Amino acid sequence: MKWNSRTRCTLVCLGFILLFSGFSFRLVYLQMLKHDEYAGLAAEKHVYKQPIYAERGAIFDANNEVLAHNVPCQTVVADATHLNNLDAIVDLVGVELKIPKSELAEKLRGDRRYIVLKRAVPEALADSLREKLQVQNLHGVYFEHDSARIYPNGSMLCHVIGFTDFEHHGIQGVEASMDQYLHGEDGYRYIEHNRAGQEIVLYRGQERASRNGYQVHLTVDLNLQNIVENEIDAAMREYSPKKATIILMRPQTGEILAMANRPHFDLNLRADAKPEQMKNRAIIDMMEPGSTFKIVSAAAALNEHKVQPDSTIFCENGLWNFGGTALHDHKPFADLSVKDILVKSSNIGAAKLALGVGEQKFYEYIRRFGFGERTGIELPGEIPGLIRPPQAWSKISITRIPMGHEIGVTPLQMTLAMAAIANGGKLMTPRIVKSVTDADGKTVSTLSPTMLRQVISPQTARQIGDALRGVVSDRGTAAAAAVPGFIIAGKTGTAQKVDPKGGYDKDKYVVSFSGYLPADRPEFVGLVVLDDAQTSKPELNYGGLVAGPIFSRIAEKAARYLDLEPHEEIRKALPVARVALTNASRR
């Protein structure tokens, strides 16, 4: 080959072509084949997925009063590898956040890199601490956005509202049952930051906005709740019961208007609460209802046309031996009409009514009234109660169950059964949530009233209602439950408490009163239950004497608040001597 200038030039050109082809292939390899891998590595260095936090939805009562909402705060954390002056940091942070210095030093000297120093630090305090750290040139302490759940009414309605854990997940009450609506969805934004860690806004990447949690509106009216809370507190002071529950409900819709339990706790100080205080006894406590359950046996007998309201039943003059066991009435009664069996609360009469219906049919009515199954209220942890099938009954069960023994029901189930009577025999699903809205007030979901079933005919319901009016009269067992100006229908209950050693405890009672007002067109149904109330004399510990007056006071105030017009001539409530306090309860 002749090395002339042309050849040399060609070779140089070929060299360049090969060199730049190599570069080109390398570029294609890096930019196309390995693009994702290297882009990912580069992104790790300077691209950061910044979360955009969603705010948990608020909870309101029926009148839009705030029951639960959020306050922005900060979580103070430390990165152990960035701490530059441990002693100074311990001194400053310990004083500012009120953490014992020894505890703080132990935390910071531990093996963990990411250390949470304190949660729910108010914004103002966090700002002040941030400034002081900057002034003293202390590094390694950081602030993370957070929010704290605040309950402005403290202990009021605590069992219904419930509370959240520190990750803002509901763990009790409506906070738990409506968590999917309240929680919201966090958003995110891809950002790039410079060497100083500051965001370069120009290079903002993909972004998804957060969706704040929906707002939940309850059916509870805080004004009625306040009435109930005041009365239950007064009852606790007066009778010192171990437990107490009061429920107010609208029978036509199943809306819960008020629900209070004792013992209770402050939602803002829930860390100090004992498990016993946190139980919503209206739905998770099982009790033997006592005589309030007689409405079921009377309703079954009337609905099956086994008897008429005026049919007479011989009540054995107060003592009846059945199945080898004696059944007593609190007073000797001879012949009583079906109506008077409820008015006088005859155990023997109720037992004979159930016997007339038959075991299987009576059991069916118990189940139709909703006993033995969860009511479906939007509250977690509800129990179904305990109703044994007839196959498991003893020989005397058919005489004991009609008077509210040998069964376990929740206070809410008992309220619903009374509401079914008040509502023409229609059993409604109880509701505590009225609607769900977004932050702008636009309705996302409305929960409409749901009728579960027609338990008894409207005529039977009316007949039972007529009898229950007699209970709250001078002839009945609950004269003290009367409200001036209104006709009330209701039923008392006094059940001996089950002794853990077997049988019943003679001196301990669960007293209750369940009723509705006005009797002809009920606006609300109420239930008052006191467990082991302390009275000066055991014979005063009756539903009509203890729970009845409490219902009366609540009903009177509620009627005023709801602006119900008195339907009959104003009359004074029958004078009933108030139960004197015991020495124990005075303490």
Added chain:
Amino acid sequence: MNRSRRKNWNTVNAASLARWIVLTAFLALTGLSYVYLTLQLYHLGDRKKALENELASLRTQNDVANVQIAALTSRSALQRRLKEGYLKMMPIAEHNIVRLTIPVRSTEDTIQPVANQRAGR
């Protein structure tokens, strides 16, 4: 001499020179504009971030104020103030209530949002 010197001179194409000058100036201006606008974008980004922070801060202050208002006007707080004597309530006497209309009663099966429409708020 003069003649040979005149021969070595290159003639300047004024039109072409002007074209290049304009082109270069245009490119320079474009470059400068690009740099200026890019800096402006950075600056606007910083301003945007500052405004976002300010907005977040205002929102936080608003939320804190709302919480304080809710706490001060809550039923528990008002009752406490009532007990302490800061507030006083007078019951409305029956003769002071003027009833303009008799409350409308619904039929038994009608579902009402509140028990009494007049009491509903």
